[in-house]
Amino acid sequence: MLRAPRAFPYRLLxxxxxxxxxxxxxxxxxxxxxxxxxxxxxxxxxxxxxGLTQFRQLFSQPILYVLFGKSLLWTALNLFFHVAIGLxxxxxxxxxxxxxxxxxxxFILPWAMPQYISALTWRGMxxxxxxxxxxxxxxxxxxxxxxxxxxxxxxxxxVIVNIWLGFPFMMIVCLGALSxxxxxxxxxxxxxxxxxxxxxxxxxxxxxxxxxxPAVLLGTIWTFNNMVVIWLVSQGGQPADQTHIMVxxxxxxxxxxxxxxxxxAFSVIVFLILLGFVLFTLRRAAPLEART
Amino acid sequence: xxxxxxxHVSKSYGRGARAVDDVNLEIRDGEFLVLVGPSGCGKxxxxxxxxxxxxxxxxxxxxxxxxxxxxxxxxxxIAMVFQNYALYPHMTVYENMAFGLKxxxxxxxxxxxxxxxxxxxxxxxxxxxxxxxxxxGGERQRVALGRAMVRDPQVFLFDEPLSNLDAKLxxxxxxxxxxxxxxxxxTMIYVTHDQxxxxxxxxxxxxxxxxxxxxxxxxxxxxxxxxxxxxxxxxGSPPINFFDATVSPAGDRxxxxxxxxxxxAALAARLEPVRGRAVTVGVRPEDLALxxxxxxxxxxxxxxxxxxxGNEVLxxxxxxxxxxxxxxPGQSAPGVGEQGRLHFLYVKLHFFDPxxxxxxxxxxxxx
Numbered sequence: 001m002l003r004a005p006r007a008f009p010y011r012l013l014x015x016x017x018x019x020x021x022x023x024x025x026x027x028x029x030x031x032x033x034x035x036x037x038x039x040x041x042x043x044x045x046x047x048x049x050x051g052l053t054q055f056r057q058l059f060s061q062p063i064l065y066v067l068f069g070k071s072l073l074w075t076a077l078n079l080f081f082h083v084a085i086g087l088x089x090x091x092x093x094x095x096x097x098x099x100x101x102x103x104x105x106x107f108i109l110p111w112a113m114p115q116y117i118s119a120l121t122w123r124g125m126x127x128x129x130x131x132x133x134x135x136x137x138x139x140x141x142x143x144x145x146x147x148x149x150x151x152x153x154x155x156x157x158x159v160i161v162n163i164w165l166g167f168p169f170m171m172i173v174c175l176g177a178l179s180x181x182x183x184x185x186x187x188x189x190x191x192x193x194x195x196x197x198x199x200x201x202x203x204x205x206x207x208x209x210x211x212x213x214p215a216v217l218l219g220t221i222w223t224f225n226n227m228v229v230i231w232l233v234s235q236g237g238q239p240a241d242q243t244h245i246m247v248x249x250x251x252x253x254x255x256x257x258x259x260x261x262x263x264x265a266f267s268v269i270v271f272l273i274l275l276g277f278v279l280f281t282l283r284r285a286a287p288l289e290a291r292t
Numbered sequence: 293x294x295x296x297x298x299x300h301v302s303k304s305y306g307r308g309a310r311a312v313d314d315v316n317l318e319i320r321d322g323e324f325l326v327l328v329g330p331s332g333c334g335k336x337x338x339x340x341x342x343x344x345x346x347x348x349x350x351x352x353x354x355x356x357x358x359x360x361x362x363x364x365x366x367x368x369x370i371a372m373v374f375q376n377y378a379l380y381p382h383m384t385v386y387e388n389m390a391f392g393l394k395x396x397x398x399x400x401x402x403x404x405x406x407x408x409x410x411x412x413x414x415x416x417x418x419x420x421x422x423x424x425x426x427x428x429g430g431e432r433q434r435v436a437l438g439r440a441m442v443r444d445p446q447v448f449l450f451d452e453p454l455s456n457l458d459a460k461l462x463x464x465x466x467x468x469x470x471x472x473x474x475x476x477x478x479t480m481i482y483v484t485h486d487q488x489x490x491x492x493x494x495x496x497x498x499x500x501x502x503x504x505x506x507x508x509x510x511x512x513x514x515x516x517x518x519x520x521x522x523x524x525x526x527x528g529s530p531p532i533n534f535f536d537a538t539v540s541p542a543g544d545r546x547x548x549x550x551x552x553x554x555x556x557a558a559l560a561a562r563l564e565p566v567r568g569r570a571v572t573v574g575v576r577p578e579d580l581a582l583x584x585x586x587x588x589x590x591x592x593x594x595x596x597x598x599x600x601x602g603n604e605v606l607x608x609x610x611x612x613x614x615x616x617x618x619x620x621p622g623q624s625a626p627g628v629g630e631q632g633r634l635h636f637l638y639v640k641l642h643f644f645d646p647x648x649x650x651x652x653x654x655x656x657x658x659x
Contacts, residue, residue, distance in 0.1 A: 182376060182378065184374045184375075184376055184378040185378050185380065187343075187345050187365075187372075187374070187378065188372070188374060188378040188379075188380075188439075189380075190344075190345065190364070190365045190366060191343065191365045191366060191370070191371065191372050191392070192366065192391050192392035192395050192439075193366035193392060193395040193396055194391075194395055198395065202380055202383070202391070203380065206380070206381065206382035207381070
């Protein structure tokens with residue numbers, strides 16, 4: 001028999017529901033609302049509905065495509081090195097070495113540090129004249145690098161910082177996956193006459209792939225939307241807004257140039273890109289899970 | 293000429309105790325040798341040293357005429373079947389079997405011929421394009437067998453290959469391994485903790501305990517003339533009965549817990565060296581007969597528990613010498629609580645030194 005739902009449990013849920021609505025749903029909907037209006041410093045109080053004007057403007061300017069490219073490059077470079085370094089170190093750490101616990105702790109440190117502290121410290125180290133990086137390069141008789149002033153180097157500097165920040169996560173994931181590989185697979189490979197590379201190709205890699213794939217998917221989304229590092233290291237896109245990815249540019253446009261509706265429309269595009277990515281990969285990841 | 297020879301082989305890990313202690317063992321060409329013992333007895337370690345997956349701490353391992361201590365596993369001309377199959381999960385059955393051959397740079401048609409040949413023998417022809425996860429445990433272990441077969445090795449090594457299978461499948465695979473042995477007539481070394489597997493498969497059985505070899509013998513000798521109390525207790529199910537007794541000073545009877553059993557002259561002569569001393573007597577459950585009178589010694593007992601097995605019943609007795617188990621045909625089983633007189637044949641009695649636990653006279657004392 002159905003009974004009338006009791007109100008008390010719902011009253012208990014209410015604060016959480018209100019908070020979620022206020023900080024997640026409302027800003028999202030308000031962002032969509034703004035994207036179709038012309039709110040900016042000029043039209044702060046008197047903004048009005050302008051339809052697809054903001055989007056039309058965005059798609060007609062090269063900045064969207066340039067930044068999309070940079071976001072992709074930023075994500076790809078980061079993820080590649082996160083996985084490569086993380087996996088490499090994880091394999092070293094699963095091997096027969098002394099002081100395993102010590103190294104593991106040391107390698108996790110970058111990840112354990114708050115991002116903004118690392119980012120600002122690195123920015124100091126990238127200083128052309130007094131930064132540790134250039135001082136070391138000069139000790140090695142290498143030319144000093146204009147880390148923060150040349151547009152290519154100024155983009156690579158935050159990439160390096162973010163790689164440094166992110167590889168421990170992949171290392172931990174790989175360590176877990178590696179320790180779950182049955183030892184007898186390697187022994188069977190030994191008996192089959194496989195060398196180190198063939199063992200990696202035929203045992204290690206296929207065994208860690210199911211674990212690595214979701215980690216890479218997550219990492220892609222985090223990195224694509226991670227503006228903290230690039231913003232702090234390049235000090236808001238210096239030189240001359242050349243070192244932006246999409247999200248950091250949106251932040252600058254909104255809160256430095258006060259082009260709220262333009263930024264909101266840009267956000268909607270980023271949102272749709274990531275939504276598409278997630279839907280696409282979820283469909284591909286499902287069969288992968290079934291395999292394990 | 294022995295195919296595999298272990299000469300004073302020991303293995304220790306770090307500074308710890310020896311996992312394998314001074315094992316000497318010859319496995320003849322074409323022989324099926326089973327290494328058996330309780331878990332942790334070092335049997336797998338011995339096998340893995342033959343395979344080259346564990347380093348030999350002391351002694352020599354020889355395969356054929358050469359010492360292989362320093363030879364990597366792939367160059368030892370061996371194949372191994374693992375307990376957990378150790379199939380490459382992302383490869384098909386075909387690829388799993390072909391992997392080792394391809395690493396050895398065999399020409400493609402040759403690989404194909406061998407893989408298909410092994411698949412045919414093992415009834416795996418329909419499974420070649422499947423992956424291991426699509427197979428049952430028994431099928432997976434057959435693939436693992438196939439992977440070993442295609443290599444045509446001099447020596448097959450099995451590390452508890454049937455432990456993960458259910459009872460029925462185990463019997464089936466046991467027969468399959470036996471057939472394989474007959475057909476390829478290669479040397480096989482097989483590790484198990486299951487004494488039934490050991491008895492049914494082995495030409496000879498090596499019993500290990502605590503890293504020390506206890507006895508190497510064929511199944512009948514092992515059962516009928518165990519070298520010590522451990523082997524006597526380990527082989528046979530239900531296990532052999534032990535009870536403490538004393539040989540009378542005159543040597544004409546044994547006394548146990550107030551019961552005196554007269555000994556025939558021939559047996560008394562055999563027990564001459566231990567006159568007046570304590571012995572441990574072993575008697576197998578099937579050698580205890582329930583009858584009002586009969587040959588041999590007798591003990592009075594009370595039935596405590598019955599374990600019917602269908603064709604026969606295991607009867608747990610309480611007797612003056614302690615608890616004993618006898619095995620009787622189903623129809624002649626007594627009821628719980630009943631009294632009965634148990635006879636055992638002198639010829640079937642085993643005597644052990646209670647201190648060393650070694651069999652007196654090196655084997656069962658027979659009349």
